Amino acid sequence: QVQLVESGGGVVQPGRSLRLSCAASGFMFSSYGMHWVRQAPGKGLEWVAVIFYDGSNKSYADSVKGRFTISRDNSKNTLYLQMNSLRAEDTAMYYCARPELRLGELDYWGQGTLVTVSS
Amino acid sequence: EIVMTQSPATLSVSPGERATLSCRASQSVSSNLAWYQQKPGQAPRLLIYGASTRATGIPARFSGSGSGTEFTLTISTLQSEDFAVYYCQQYNNWPPSFTFGPGTKVDIK
Numbered sequence: 001q002v003q004l005v006e007s008g009g010g011v012v013q014p015g016r017s018l019r020l021s022c023a024a025s026g027f028m029f030s031s032y033g034m035h036w037v038r039q040a041p042g043k044g045l046e047w048v049a050v051i052f053y054d055g056s057n058k059s060y061a062d063s064v065k066g067r068f069t070i071s072r073d074n075s076k077n078t079l080y081l082q083m084n085s086l087r088a089e090d091t092a093m094y095y096c097a098r099p100e101l102r103l104g105e106l107d108y109w110g111q112g113t114l115v116t117v118s119s
Numbered sequence: 120e121i122v123m124t125q126s127p128a129t130l131s132v133s134p135g136e137r138a139t140l141s142c143r144a145s146q147s148v149s150s151n152l153a154w155y156q157q158k159p160g161q162a163p164r165l166l167i168y169g170a171s172t173r174a175t176g177i178p179a180r181f182s183g184s185g186s187g188t189e190f191t192l193t194i195s196t197l198q199s200e201d202f203a204v205y206y207c208q209q210y211n212n213w214p215p216s217f218t219f220g221p222g223t224k225v226d227i228k
Contacts, residue, residue: 102210
């Protein structure tokens with residue numbers, strides 16, 4: 001079955017960097033686009049970034065553009081989110097998610113990894 | 120940038136009653152609209168895609184309608200497990216654009 005397991009979250013100071021990982025299993029990872037979506041404590045969902053199945057195209061929310069980088073290693077079945085210049089407002093649960101049919105329809109989600117930006 | 124709005128922010132409903140949730144897009148998204156359910160401490164779950172198609176395993180009491188800028192999620196007969204927060208999301212594959220609405224919380228009346 002499809003499984004997505006995020007890791008790499010933790011407490012980090014403002015201005016520092018963190019890299020999140022999402023280990024995928026149970027499907028052909030290299031055939032699917034992948035997303036990162038975040039949720040600040042007690043708040044709604046915010047789409048963060050998407051990467052096409054082969055890494056050829058990427059897109060970002062304005063709130064993270066220029067600071068975050070989405071990437072993937074299809075040989076390792078792993079999705080990444082490199083987060084630089086972190087701010088307090090980046091504090092959130094970060095989910096990776098996978099569509100089944102169309103890129104924007106997020107059928108499968110991991111359980112998330114929590115990032116806390118605090119001094 | 121497409122902005123999504125949802126109403127009401129909170130909907131109080133008794134079990135067995137019907138719930139109607141609204142979602143509006145700031146510009147037309149055609150039928151590129153999905154609905155998700157999220158319960159406390161859980162990841163979201165896809166309910167509806169293409170504005171009106173139920174995702175795999177979603178009960179028939181959930182239905183979606185609309186196109187363009189106005190969308191509706193209807194839960195025909197609320198069950199206890201349906202009390203949750205519901206988000207709409209627009210998506211455009213190219214150029215990639217994905218936006219969630221702020222959510223509607225459905226709670227017990």
